[in-house]
Amino acid sequence: MDISHRTVLVVGGTSGIGRGLARRFADAGSTVVVGGRDTSRVDDLETVTIDVTDPDSVLRARDSVLAGHPDLDLVVTMSGVMLLEDLRDPAHFAQAATTIDTNLLGTIRVLDAFTPHLIAQGHGDFLTVTSGIAFTPFPLMATYGASKAAVHAYSESLRAHLAGTGVGVTELVPPAVATAGQEQVNPNALPLDAFLDEVIGLLTRTPTPHEIVVERAQPLRWAERDGHYAELLEQRSQPLSTLPGR
Numbered sequence: 534m535d536i537s538h539r540t541v542l543v544v545g546g547t548s549g550i551g552r553g554l555a556r557r558f559a560d561a562g563s564t565v566v567v568g569g570r571d572t573s574r575v576d577d578l579e580t581v582t583i584d585v586t587d588p589d590s591v592l593r594a595r596d597s598v599l600a601g602h603p604d605l606d607l608v609v610t611m612s613g614v615m616l617l618e619d620l621r622d623p624a625h626f627a628q629a630a631t632t633i634d635t636n637l638l639g640t641i642r643v644l645d646a647f648t649p650h651l652i653a654q655g656h657g658d659f660l661t662v663t664s665g666i667a668f669t670p671f672p673l674m675a676t677y678g679a680s681k682a683a684v685h686a687y688s689e690s691l692r693a694h695l696a697g698t699g700v701g702v703t704e705l706v707p708p709a710v711a712t713a714g715q716e717q718v719n720p721n722a723l724p725l726d727a728f729l730d731e732v733i734g735l736l737t738r739t740p741t742p743h744e745i746v747v748e749r750a751q752p753l754r755w756a757e758r759d760g761h762y763a764e765l766l767e768q769r770s771q772p773l774s775t776l777p778g779r
């Protein structure tokens with residue numbers, strides 16, 4: 534995938550991985566707009582306000598971006614929340630609902646909003662975002678994993694639906710990256726710049742891989758195939774003991 538001559542919208546680009554990726558595209562020469570609920574954090578890129586849980590907000594953002602950038606040809610669905618849950622306490626349902634509304638339905642709202650434009654244009658790409666957790670769960674973030682597994686399955690189907698239209702679908706599968714507070718709780722989280730270096734290396738390969746899986750994400754992505762799923766899942770279940778009452 535070319536990253537230098539694109540017109541890009543990164544929804545969920547107001548912080549973390551999205552913001553870093555947006556910066557890489559801008560530095561490579563692309564025109565970039567970043568979206569999120571809190572655009573006040575960004576002063577070096579064009580922004581658009583968007584709440585992916587609100588259908589009207591998504592359509593307003595779509596109209597505003599396409600009015601200014603009718604040649605938009607890459608949409609990144611980066612928005613996501615990562616919430617811890619205690620499944621023994623039914624009160625976790627609130628986190629589950631927010632997670633599905635943001636990570637899964639939010640992604641679908643954004644994809645739906647821009648699909649007609651990209652098809653009519655006859656070329657372009659979607660970059661969806663899942664996680665290693667989509668493939669090997671981290672039980673403290675149960676619905677998060679479920680939402681990302683769903684986005685993986687959805688991305689595979691979307692690619693099939695868009696075959697022959699000139700619109701591609703690529704899935705980014707990050708491992709733990711040192712953003713969104715991960716740097717405080719997970720000493721193994723990959724530094725953002727190292728992660729982005731690898732992502733750009735993979736993204737710019739020809740043909741563009743269907744999945745962008747950096748080295749650190751490989752064991753999670755392929756745990757089942759490689760026979761270490763049960764062992765990894767057991768390891769990844771240990772942090773449940775940090776929940777109150779365990």
Ligand SMILES: NC(=O)c1ccc[n+]([C@@H]2O[C@H](COP(=O)([O-])OP(=O)(O)OC[C@H]3O[C@@H](n4cnc5c(N)ncnc54)[C@H](OP(=O)(O)O)[C@@H]3O)[C@@H](O)[C@H]2O)c1
Nearest residue numbers: 545547548549550569570571584585612613664709710713
């Ligand atoms: N960091 C990791 O270890 C890791 C690992 C695997 C996958 N991922 C995935 O990578 C993506 C980015 O994560 P990150 O680590 O960079 O986290 P982050 O810094 O918290 O970024 C999350 C982004 O999502 C946006 N967002 C959240 N709720 C939104 C909503 N309702 N509407 C619109 N935008 C919304 C936030 O913008 P506003 O707050 O401005 O709305 C922000 O730009 C997420 O999908 C995450 O699940 C992260």
